Amino acid sequence: MNRVLASLAVLALASPALALPAAAQEPAPMRIELKGADGASHGTVTLTETPHGVLIDGDLTGMADGEYAFHFHETGLCEGNFDSAKGHHNPTNQEHGFLAANGPHAGDMANVYVTSGKARFQQFNPMVRLAGGDAPLRDADGTAVMVxxxxxxxxxxxxxxxxxxxxxxxxxxxx
Structure with missing residues (x-):
């Protein structure tokens, strides 16, 4: 009997996951490439789930200097002129915009600024989650991110x- 207990103790030390309940793990950050209608890459955004929403870390390239709107869209499909992505991600049926009395959409985010063909930015969206909550990005029709x-x-x-x-x-x- 002591041999069995000793063997189990060695096994538990060798594999802590077997001996202890699994710790809750944060989802891994997601890196998404953004492409133009011609297929050219315009950089990436990385989405990181937090306890309070999603942190968006953007690194855009190959764009003319200026200010551009940036949103989550309701369908995870980027075909043709990107109408396939449909409207803004808005599962809670709010009005568009931070200035709207009954807004914003869950997919509304701040404009991004391109200088010398590049934009490096971070935004935080407290209205969405990668999964779960009132406005999950993972749902039956998926989600896209759009410039x-x-x-x-x-x-x-x-x-x-x-x-x-x-x-x-x-x-x-x-x-």
Whole structure:
């Protein structure tokens, strides 16, 4: 009997995962490539789940200098002119924009600024989660992240007068 207990003790020390309950692990950061309609890469965004929302770390390239709207879109599909991504991610049916009395959409985020063809930025979106919560990015139709060709005015309905869609990346693919 002592041999059996000794063997189990050695096994438990050799493999702590067998002896202790698994610790809750944060989801690994997700790196998403954004591409133009021509297939050219326009950089990446990395999404990191936090206890309070999603941290977005962006590194965009190959874009004309200026200010651009930046949103999560409701469908994880980036085809053609990116209309396939549909409207802004808005599962709670809010108005568009930070300035709207009944807004913003869960997918609304601050504009990004490109200088010398590049944008390096961090944003935090407390309205979304990668999975779970009221506005999960992982759902049946997936989610995309989009850079628009114009500036979001943070109030025009339904999308902030943000202009054409110039770069798109699939966060979670449509099923």
């Amino acid at each position: 628009h060709g114009g500036v979001d005015d943070y109030s025009s309905q339904p999308s902030g007068d943000a202009g054409s869609r110039m770069a798109c990346g699939v966060v979670f693919a449509a099923q």
